Amino acid sequence: MKLTILGCSGSIPGPDSxxxxxxxxxxxxxxxLDLGNGTLGAMQRFIDPFSLDAVFFSHLHPDHCADFGALAVLRRYHPNRPGGRLPVIAPANAPQRFAALYAPDAEELAVTDLSDVFEFVQVSAEPVRIGPFEVRATPVAHLCESWGFRVEAEGKVLAYTGDTGPCPQLTDLAADVDVLLSEASWEDSPDAPDGVHLSGRQAAEVAKSAGAQRLLLTHVVPWANGDAILAEAEAVYDGPAELVVADGSYEI
Incomplete structure (x- = not known):
């Protein structure tokens, strides 16, 4: 299983990602897994977007789903577009939210139905199989409905937290995984709001308690100190840990 980082900047696109x-x-x-601002462009450096077999959305904040609108244009209007519908596994209100993202005004929104090119599937705890991938979703703590994903293929397992604050579900999500791809938005601070994001220390605590073999930190906001976030994670977690970078690839 190969992981490629299309984008890793938290909350907004950053100067490097x-x-x-x-x-x-x-x-x-x-x-x-997610398509935030700018990721569809990055994807084209690695694959033909028409070769995607499914897209999973952890939640519907723009920094995780904004490029769905661009994907809809591509799949509807490319002169050599293939037939068939792309499975989109996302929170329950995704069809309406994504139609509003795509449609420029209320009149077009009233008649917009994206089911001609997408097959919407409501994310749930039921596993989803796409070819060799089995994906299990776990609800996590965020400002809106948000899910972490546990992805298994080729005998390897990756857990992706999506956006989350500390919550007990993360330990089950990441239990004994080969790689934990965890958000670590900011440095640890008693002033950080509860139930929104993880710090580097908190991400490391999840990795340690869950027995994850490797920790990859992502979703660092552009105004945070990534080196400090990594340092506080390394002070807690004994395994290999690193900050991911845009366009980076990892064999799992």
């Missing part, structure tokens, strides 16, 4: 988006490949099957 689009917002959150991650490409997973196993054999000839390709899935994306």
């Amino acid at each position: 689009p917002s959150s988006g991650y490409l997973l490949e196993s054999g000839d099957t390709r899935i994306a």
